[in-house]
Amino acid sequence: DLPVYLNIDSLVQKHICILAKTGGGKSYACGVLIEELLKKKIPLVIIDTHGEYISLGKPNKDKKDTKNMEKFGIKPNDYSNQIVGYSPLAQGDGTTHLTLNGMNLEGREILDLLQAKLSGPQIAVLYQTIKELKEFKQVYSIRDIIEAVERTKSNARWNVIASLESLDSIGVFSEKGTSTEELVQKGKCSIINMRGVPPDIQDVVVARLTEELFKDRKAGKIPPFLFVVEEAHNYCPEHGIGHAVSSSMLRTVASEGRKFGMGLCVVSQRPAKIDKNIISQCNTNIILKVTNPNDLKAIIQSVEGLTSQTYDEIQRLPIGVALISGASIQIPILVEIRTRETDHGGKSVTVFKDIDPSEYKVKMPKMPPPPSRQVATPPQNNGNIQNNVTEKAIQVNRVAKRLGWVTTDDPDETIKFLSAEAEEMKENVYKYLESLAQLGGNFCHKENPSCLQCPMANGCRYHISHSKKSQPQAQRHGLGLFKRDKSKVV
Numbered sequence: 001d002l003p004v005y006l007n008i009d010s011l012v013q014k015h016i017c018i019l020a021k022t023g024g025g026k027s028y029a030c031g032v033l034i035e036e037l038l039k040k041k042i043p044l045v046i047i048d049t050h051g052e053y054i055s056l057g058k059p060n061k062d063k064k065d066t067k068n069m070e071k072f073g074i075k076p077n078d079y080s081n082q083i084v085g086y087s088p089l090a091q092g093d094g095t096t097h098l099t100l101n102g103m104n105l106e107g108r109e110i111l112d113l114l115q116a117k118l119s120g121p122q123i124a125v126l127y128q129t130i131k132e133l134k135e136f137k138q139v140y141s142i143r144d145i146i147e148a149v150e151r152t153k154s155n156a157r158w159n160v161i162a163s164l165e166s167l168d169s170i171g172v173f174s175e176k177g178t179s180t181e182e183l184v185q186k187g188k189c190s191i192i193n194m195r196g197v198p199p200d201i202q203d204v205v206v207a208r209l210t211e212e213l214f215k216d217r218k219a220g221k222i223p224p225f226l227f228v229v230e231e232a233h234n235y236c237p238e239h240g241i242g243h244a245v246s247s248s249m250l251r252t253v254a255s256e257g258r259k260f261g262m263g264l265c266v267v268s269q270r271p272a273k274i275d276k277n278i279i280s281q282c283n284t285n286i287i288l289k290v291t292n293p294n295d296l297k298a299i300i301q302s303v304e305g306l307t308s309q310t311y312d313e314i315q316r317l318p319i320g321v322a323l324i325s326g327a328s329i330q331i332p333i334l335v336e337i338r339t340r341e342t343d344h345g346g347k348s349v350t351v352f353k354d355i356d357p358s359e360y361k362v363k364m365p366k367m368p369p370p371p372s373r374q375v376a377t378p379p380q381n382n383g384n385i386q387n388n389v390t391e392k393a394i395q396v397n398r399v400a401k402r403l404g405w406v407t408t409d410d411p412d413e414t415i416k417f418l419s420a421e422a423e424e425m426k427e428n429v430y431k432y433l434e435s436l437a438q439l440g441g442n443f444c445h446k447e448n449p450s451c452l453q454c455p456m457a458n459g460c461r462y463h464i465s466h467s468k469k470s471q472p473q474a475q476r477h478g479l480g481l482f483k484r485d486k487s488k489v490v
Contacts, residue, residue, distance in 0.1 A: 004324070004335045006284065008040060012226050012263035014283030014326075015254060019271045019299060024288040025319050027052055027346040029337045030228065030267050033286075034189065038079045041187035043225035045213065047206055049234065051195030055345030057083045068339040077341040079189065086183075087193045088172045088205050095193060100208045102142055102173025106130065109211075110145075113204050113245055114163050121156040125149060129160075141175070142168045170201045180213055184222040199234065206235045207246035214253055217262045224261030227253065232266035233273040241273050254281040272298040279303065285325045289317040305332055395440025396433055402444060402462035 016033075020026035034056065037044060046053050057080035060066070069075060086098035107127040111118065118126065129148045133140050146164045149157050183190040192209070194202045206229070216222050229235055229250070236250040237243065253264050254277065266282065268274050272294040279285075279302040287303070290296055296314060300306050305325045310332060314323060317334075325332040393411035396418065400406045406414050415433065422432040443454035451463040 001336075004333070006324075008037070008042065011037075011265075011284055012042065012224060013258050013261065015257070015263060015281055016265040016284045016286065017279050017282040017303075018265065018267045018286045018288075019290060019295075020269060020288030021290050021292065021295070022269050023319075024269070024290065025322075025337065026267050026269065026288055027230070028320075028340060028344055029286055029288060029322060030230075030265070031056065031340050031342065031344060032337055033265075034228070035077075035079070035341055037226065038082050038187070038189055043184045043186055043223055044189040044228060045183055045225060046189065046191045046228040047194065047230055047235070048191050049194045049202070049231040050346070051193045052230070052345035053191050054083070054085050054193060055343040056080075056189065056191075058343040060340050060343050065339045069341070072338040074338065074341050079342065082187055083189045083191060085191045085193050086178065087195075088197050088201060096178075098172070098192060098205070099174040099177045100172050100205065101175075101177030101212070102168075103139055103175055105142065105145075110142075110164070110167070112211075112248065113167060113207060115166065115200060115203075115245065116159075116163055118160065118163060119156070121154070122160050125152060125154050125156050125160050128152075142173060167204070170204060172201065172205055177212075180216040180222050184213070184217075184225045186223055203235065203244050203246055207244075207249055210246060210249040210253060214249070214257065214260070214262055217257075218260045224263070226263040226265055227257075228265040228267065230267045232268045232278075233270045236266070236275045236278050237273055238275050247275060251275060251277055254278045271295045271302070274298075276302050283326045287314055287323045287325070288321070289319065290314050392433075392437040392440075395444070396436045398446065399436045399440045399444045399456075402449075402460055403456060404461035 011033075018026045018030050018033075020029075031053065034044060034046070034053070038056075048054070057078055059076035059078045060069075061076060066076065085095040087095045088098050090097045107123070107130050110126065111123065126145075126149070129145060129152060130140075133144060133148050137144065142164060146161060146168065149160050149164065192205070194205070197205070210227070213222070213225075213227065217224070232250075233242075235244050235246040237247065250264070253262055257264055264278075264282075266274065266278060270292075271279065271290065272292070276298065279298075285303045287299060290299065296311055299314065300308070300311055303325055310323070313334075317323065320337050322335055322337055323332050324335055389411045393415055397406070397409070397411040397414040400414050400418060401409075406417060408414060418433060418436070419429045422429045439454065439456060443450045449462075451457050451460065451466070454460065454463070457463045
């Protein structure tokens, strides 16, 4: 047996792709590669879609693997002192919360991150808003952009607002964000754990993080490193198969990253669904067992040096054996992937274990006794009507009741009544209720209301009844949205 070594400079500079079907050993092979790079103190950033690579911090204690380790001259090991886990979700399990810098985003950067594409007039609204915002603010957030767009009079603003609200709601943007200098350090492996993160948020995180890493690597702020992307078909799908906002940035890294020392390693179980431009840029190809005809066809077309004979060989590869092409190798060669020193986090889950199927009997559940007849009793009123309403609804109810517009203590009834009245007056219902809520928050407090500063004091029954000097009740009208010519009260 001949040991096979891969050149680190060639791996990091000229990109890698690891392809196999589900259960073919692609994550295992990638884990072996990462172990060797960690020994050489190569910085790594891993997009871990399923949370498999955090097990690099645990030694491999499998008895069968321990015997195989002697063949490769290795021992169980862990790299816990070199691994740091990050997650876009604040999990509280020792994983560091990953955030992205959301300040001073340019129009182009926002458009690259939006799932829905904007039309020409909508893009113009976005760019003009950011331009005006820069004149008054040196630092601005996505929320500042949303509020500025709301103040514009263009009819195209509504779709812009909806798209920006969707982007802001994912909750991964902050004032500073996790710095690239923290993520990329010599000998450090930063694992971005995406387990449990919704796919649309994963897409935005990968797109923005890739852009920041590439920009700072070009500027020389961080050392050369390898960027590993698991389940790459989710983040850079082939044209016509899917859309991902991260595709454009990953294509840029694949075509230009070599010049700046940002290596790319794509790992996928569906070669037919990955952007062929990215696979063709990978100089080192590690191909394990693949049986799907579409995937095999995509591999043969994208990887140099493979022939129709190779097509058949890839289908017959046993688990743990890979075909390596490129990497300064004249012809593809077959290699055995060594045993991992660390625990493999991508093991298949055993569903049916240690049970003889012949002894397994289906147990029929006992039917429950028929329910006894009971007389339904009305729900008890606990006196706390406001349990299921928001603070704004409570404020609106308090203001309307003190003004004498309603007599009920139920905020829901008040909201329904005032909404109907606003529609009759052809007013914007939301703005009408929001104005009342602002009165409640700024002046009409539950305790010690600021009646003297309140603009509605002259028509307020509560203020008049508590005033030292009795004043005649004034007409309730003339303040913004509060146009009331009716005397009905609920």
